[in-house]
Each structure stands twice: as structure tokens, then as C-alpha cells.
Amino acid sequence: MSDVLVEEAEPGHVVVTLNRPQTLNAMALSMVAELHDVLSELNASPAVRTVVLTGAGRGFCSGAEIKSADDARRDQPRPDQNKVAHLLGQQEAIVKVHELVHRMRVPVIAAVNGVAVGGGFSLSLACDIRVAARSARFGAVFIRHGISNADMGTSYFLPRLVGASRAAELMLTGRVFDAEEARDLGLVVDVVDDGTVVDRALATARQVAENSALGVWMTKETMWQTIDAPSLRHALDMENRTQIMCVGSGELERAFAGFKDGGRPEWSRL
Known part of the structure; x- marks a missing residue:
């Protein structure tokens, strides 16, 4: 089963679905690589007018994948490799997707269903427009794990979207907030019933596509x-x-x- 599903919902409007529902679509490196390839291909297609990004199941994206002990051991750097260089390479592989979303020629609309925290939060921030299901939950939570919340573009996007003072409060506390607060902050343009968020995103996509x-x-x-x-x-x-x-x-x-x-x-x- 593919980690990323691609469907042309309507001519020119493509829905890209993160498809690891068993982990709330956590950002495994395999999924990140596939997502980068999918978005690169869509970016090169003259037929594509908008991309709607969403998650399968109960979540948009729960952030970085929590690995089992066996997976963590397999993912260690080679004996002759610098540990910092190894980790930096993995980090850059992930953030390339955020940069690509931001730089795509067509608008990317996040249809956020359920949890969008950590790397999932930053991925939603990289999109041009966000709509949320009532079940959506957002949060920059890296800091709650003992590391910096300035990660995966969060410190760039969030102050520009909600202002520096509010971004500081969200990033320094690491608190998780709901869809209604996200709308009050101006982070999402609408909050809709669960199960309808992709349709709501496509409504905005159609408006965009009326223009050249x-x-x-x-x-x-x-x-x-x-x-x-x-x-x-x-x-x-x-x-x-x-x-x-x-x-x-x-x-x-x-x-x-x-x-x-x-x-x-x-x-x-x-």
C-alpha cells in the first residue's frame, strides 16, 4: 500500500492523501520521500491547478515517526560517519518537502482532519491556505520533548501567519489548540464538520482556478x-x-x- 495516495478529484484539482493512518500519518522517511516525488511530479504538470493535502483516517499528520527500538538501531550512522551529519541529512530530507510545498507553482490547500502537531503542524503551515475539520488539533510540540520548536519551518511560517507575539506564546508553551482557536488566530480560513473538510478545500480550489x-x-x-x-x-x-x-x-x-x-x-x- 502506498504511503501517499493521489486522486484527481476534479479536472485540475488533485487531492494528495498521507496514507499511514495506523500512525496518524507520522512522517516516516519513506512517506516523506514519496510525498516529495508526488509533489514534484504535480508541480511539473501544466494540467494541475491546485493541490489539496490531507490525511487518511483520524489525523492529518502526527509529526515525526516514533521508531521501535529495532528500527532505531538500524537507523544508526555508519561506524565511519559523523552522527551530526547523519541526523542533519535526515532533517534536510524532511524539510525539502516543506520547502517544495511553499515553492510550488500552484496553491496547496491543507484540509486538516484531526491531529496536526510537530512536523504535521509545520507541514500545514507551509501550505498556502488551511481549512480545518472540527476534530483538528494543532501544535508546535517539539519543545515538549526537550528540543527547539524552531524546526521544519515553524519559526519562519508561524510568526508570518499569526504575528510574532502569538507565535512566541504557541512555540514557547508547546500547547495544543483546537480548530476554533486556529480560526480565531487566522491560521485557518474555515472550520467545517468532520468528513467534509476536503470538499470545503475543493470549493476554494475551484475559486482559485477561475483565474489564470x-x-x-x-x-x-x-x-x-x-x-x-x-x-x-x-x-x-x-x-x-x-x-x-x-x-x-x-x-x-x-x-x-x-x-x-x-x-x-x-x-x-x-
């Missing part, structure tokens, strides 16, 4: 880059160059032609 593929790509990329801009001038320069590139693509003419005829524009593919 190039416009969506450039909006996602430019927004996240200007968040890090050192000044307004840098942000304006980035916006100006991106906008002129978009205008030169011909999509504006397609928009005017579609609106003139009373219909929808026929956007080009990426």
Missing part, C-alpha cells in the same frame, strides 16, 4: 517573496516587474475578450 494559471502562480510567488522584502521599495520593484511580465503574457487580452462576450476567459496553460 500564470496569474495564480505569480501572485503566490510574489506574495511570499514580498513578505520577506526588506523595504516597501523592494516589494514595489518585485510587484512591478512581475505585473509587467504578466501583462506581456497575453492573459489580459484574453480576460477582456472573455468579459466582452459575457463568458469566462480562455486562459492559457503554464
Whole structure:
């Protein structure tokens, strides 16, 4: 059975499901590698307009996999290998997925069902939009295990999404919070009944896909880059160059032609 399921729920809208329900979709290295391959392939497909990321069973993702004693022994570095280098290699293999989600050309919408803690929390933060089932639970919990909560992009994404002061409180306490609080924080855009969260995510996906593929790509990329801009001038320069590139693509003419005829524009593919 594959650790990652892929389904085109509707033309252009792909649902990617983490499929290790027996562990609440804990981040085994095998699942992480498969997820990276799946997302890379989707990112290269001009037919894909949005990706919805969710989890099988009762959880979105419970974070890093807790290994058995036998698995832990097998996963030791080679006798001639530096232990720190070995651990860093594993860490980088995981965070490559978070970076890929953030950098994909199409929006990634997290449909969070059940627990999303630790690495699962950070994975949801890397997505562009989040919707939550009422059963959803969120938390940066690394600190409760004696290590830093600045992990897997959490210290980058969370302050940008909820503000530095609230991010500090969540990261320093390591507390787990529910879907309603996540909505109050602005972390999720909606809370819906269990069993309907993917449908709710797809509703947003359809709205996104009404716009041009190039416009969506450039909006996602430019927004996240200007968040890090050192000044307004840098942000304006980035916006100006991106906008002129978009205008030169011909999509504006397609928009005017579609609106003139009373219909929808026929956007080009990426």
C-alpha cells in the first residue's frame, strides 16, 4: 500500500492523501520521500491547478515517526560517519518537502482532519491556505520533548501567519489548540464538520482556478517573496516587474475578450 495516495478529484484539482493512518500519518522517511516525488511530479504538470493535502483516517499528520527500538538501531550512522551529519541529512530530507510545498507553482490547500502537531503542524503551515475539520488539533510540540520548536519551518511560517507575539506564546508553551482557536488566530480560513473538510478545500480550489494559471502562480510567488522584502521599495520593484511580465503574457487580452462576450476567459496553460 502506498504511503501517499493521489486522486484527481476534479479536472485540475488533485487531492494528495498521507496514507499511514495506523500512525496518524507520522512522517516516516519513506512517506516523506514519496510525498516529495508526488509533489514534484504535480508541480511539473501544466494540467494541475491546485493541490489539496490531507490525511487518511483520524489525523492529518502526527509529526515525526516514533521508531521501535529495532528500527532505531538500524537507523544508526555508519561506524565511519559523523552522527551530526547523519541526523542533519535526515532533517534536510524532511524539510525539502516543506520547502517544495511553499515553492510550488500552484496553491496547496491543507484540509486538516484531526491531529496536526510537530512536523504535521509545520507541514500545514507551509501550505498556502488551511481549512480545518472540527476534530483538528494543532501544535508546535517539539519543545515538549526537550528540543527547539524552531524546526521544519515553524519559526519562519508561524510568526508570518499569526504575528510574532502569538507565535512566541504557541512555540514557547508547546500547547495544543483546537480548530476554533486556529480560526480565531487566522491560521485557518474555515472550520467545517468532520468528513467534509476536503470538499470545503475543493470549493476554494475551484475559486482559485477561475483565474489564470500564470496569474495564480505569480501572485503566490510574489506574495511570499514580498513578505520577506526588506523595504516597501523592494516589494514595489518585485510587484512591478512581475505585473509587467504578466501583462506581456497575453492573459489580459484574453480576460477582456472573455468579459466582452459575457463568458469566462480562455486562459492559457503554464
